[in-house]
Amino acid sequence: MRKLASCLALAVWLAHTPAWAADLPSSLASATATMQGAYTFLHENPELGKKEFKAHDYLLDALKGLGFTQFVTSAKAPTAVIAVLDSGQAGPVIALRAEMDARPLEVGAVEPASHAPRSHIDGLMHNCGHDIHASILLGTAAVLIANKDRISGKIVFLFQPAEETPGGADDIVHEKILDDLGVQAIFAEHVAPGLPIGTVAIAPGYTLAxxxxxxxxxxxxxxxxxxxxxxxxxxxxxxxxxxxxxxxxxxxxxxxxxxxxxxxxxxxxxxxxxxxxxxxxxxxxxxxxxxxxxxxxxxxxxxxxxxxxxxxxxxxxxxxxxxxxxxxGAPPTRNDVALFDRAVTPLGQAWPGMLDTHPGRGMFSEDFSYYTEALPALYFSIGVSKDGRGLASVHTGEFDAHPDVFAQGLRLMTSLAVIGTTGRMDWR
Ligand SMILES: [Zn+2]
Ligand SMILES: [Zn+2]
The missing domain is CATH 3.30.70.360 (Alpha-Beta Plaits)
Incomplete structure (x- = not known):
């Protein structure tokens, strides 16, 4: 059974959580339910780039339900959902980004019947993990809005359409949406098949072609x-x-x-x-x-x-x-060296022994690179492999992820929000 076990996920999160987060309030449990619901909906309703209408409505409603009131729209990428959390405290403005789009399968292919949740649309599937990223970002928004007195500055939650097709990140960048919001740094994660659950990988400099x-x-x-x-x-x-x-x-x-x-x-x-x-x-x-x-x-x-x-x-x-x-096409993705130097020590404390700073590079490309050209940015790989799950490559019908990835992703994104806005790996 492929099911997001919310209690298990929360237990895993806490078991690997350093002291700074031990007093995190019960919002974690509701964030886990938020992620579970979003993942089921997004995975069952895959949509191609710039046609993420259902995902747009779901995420916007969910954010409003969490108490978000400040949203920014994109004229060029109207299915984007961009929400701003103002902590009310002076501090940096950072953005956390997730993608929204799914992909077509090979002609005649369908998602394996054993997958649950499973795509409701034959020939279309979330097989690059963007539904996972978006669900984790929504869970992160749930945790951070419930704990905004513990962070500084502003956090922009950027749900970006069309990573797999032209005109997603480049539209957002060319529209200067992040400039107008004063964003000073941007972070994102991507699932990495074969990388063990609990591992986070990042290297400074050029990381994707x-x-x-x-x-x-x-x-x-x-x-x-x-x-x-x-x-x-x-x-x-x-x-x-x-x-x-x-x-x-x-x-x-x-x-x-x-x-x-x-x-x-x-x-x-x-x-x-x-x-x-x-x-x-x-x-x-x-x-x-x-x-x-x-x-x-x-x-x-x-x-x-x-x-x-x-x-x-x-x-x-x-x-x-x-x-x-x-x-x-997309330019190379470059992790900002100074930002990496600032983040790597506190992240190493949060991921003792599991932060890989010398991962192998691939010649894959990713439209997050447009942000990395425009402002300091870090792009993380997060492990999805455990108990024989999470081994199949992205872009294949067999792609899946072990459900513990949600707890790990939530931990990474909340950690980045804390590091990015306070410079420390602890709640204020
Ligand atoms: Zn992809
Ligand atoms: Zn992807």
Whole structure:
């Protein structure tokens, strides 16, 4: 049975809680119920980016029910729910962010029948844990509004749409919503399959890659398949380009110090018959890196310029025309070093032996990066694995998390709120 056991979750929370939180009032129990209710609703009602209408209404109503009265709307991302908690005490303004959107499953796939709660919509599922993050943030809001006399400054609870699709964090940043609220630092967490429950991982500096997307259209000369010498054999040219692009980082960059992954995700050449070599082909894919691929460093060509040259050279050799475009996606995610230095000691006290400050990096990207470009930010990974649960990767139908993650997430986010607004890991 996959059930959020509220009593168990609370017991786990308290068992791992340092002295500073031992006198936390009974609001924890109601926060656990709040998280349980939100998670069930959000998981059963997955919605795609910018269409999180049910999630918007649920979260807004829940926050109002908790006593929140100050909300900010986003014109570009209207399903966002942004609530402000003013402690009434002078102090910093910080933001805690969670995502709201779900994802489409592979065509014809549904969430496994053993999952409970389970998606009510075939083909759609919360398989990146955003329902978990949003539920934990709501639970955090419940705890903090009940204890606002113990914190300083203001806390902005940012429920952000469309992490999986364009225009979530970047809309919020471009609208200057956080600037207008005077936010000085922002924090977020993401579930990490395979990381044991109770572990929190964070490293200073670049922690997730930036993403860029390319599209290459090849225009050559078609021919009978029996006479490739009479045309450009465009499918073969496309295949060679796919290999050269994919091979490029490991063979042309100092890869140990300059990690780059280029993956061709779509390769299309259709002669529409077994004996026709088509004139045209297309390929597209992604470039992941911790650098800005459009920017040249130390008077050397940028990665984009180097790839431009590669494509042009191969096109000339193959006597084909090309249209080659590269567009930027999310920038790399960077944890602010000074903020990390300030937070790591008190967090180490709250997570004795379980705070991993040297986690492995991945070439995944995340739109939290837009905030990290705009203001000091920290992005945490939180373990979801226990008793054989929480091992399946995000973005798969099998993804799940051990229910203890809610108590751990609540502990992390409340800790960050206290550290962020008071600079200490104790209630005032
Ligand atoms: Zn995702
Ligand atoms: Zn995600």
């Amino acid at each position: 930036g993403s860029n997307y390319f599209h290459l259209r090849i225009k050559g000369k078609g021919s009978h398949a029996a006479a490739p010498n009479e045309g450009t054999d465009t499918p073969l040219v496309a295949a060679r380009m796919a290999i050269e692009l994919s091979d490029y980082p490991a063979r042309h960059l100092e890869i140990a110090n300059r990690p780059v992954v280029i993956s061709v995700t779509r390769l299309l050449a259709d002669g529409n018959a077994g004996n026709v070599l088509p004139a045209d082909a297309e390929l597209s894919g992604t470039i992941r890196s911790f650098e800005n691929i459009f920017k040249s460093e130390n008077a050397t060509p940028s990665l984009k310029e180097r790839l431009d040259q590669l494509v042009a050279r191969m096109a000339t050799e193959a006597a084909v025309d090309t249209e080659w475009t590269v567009r930027p």
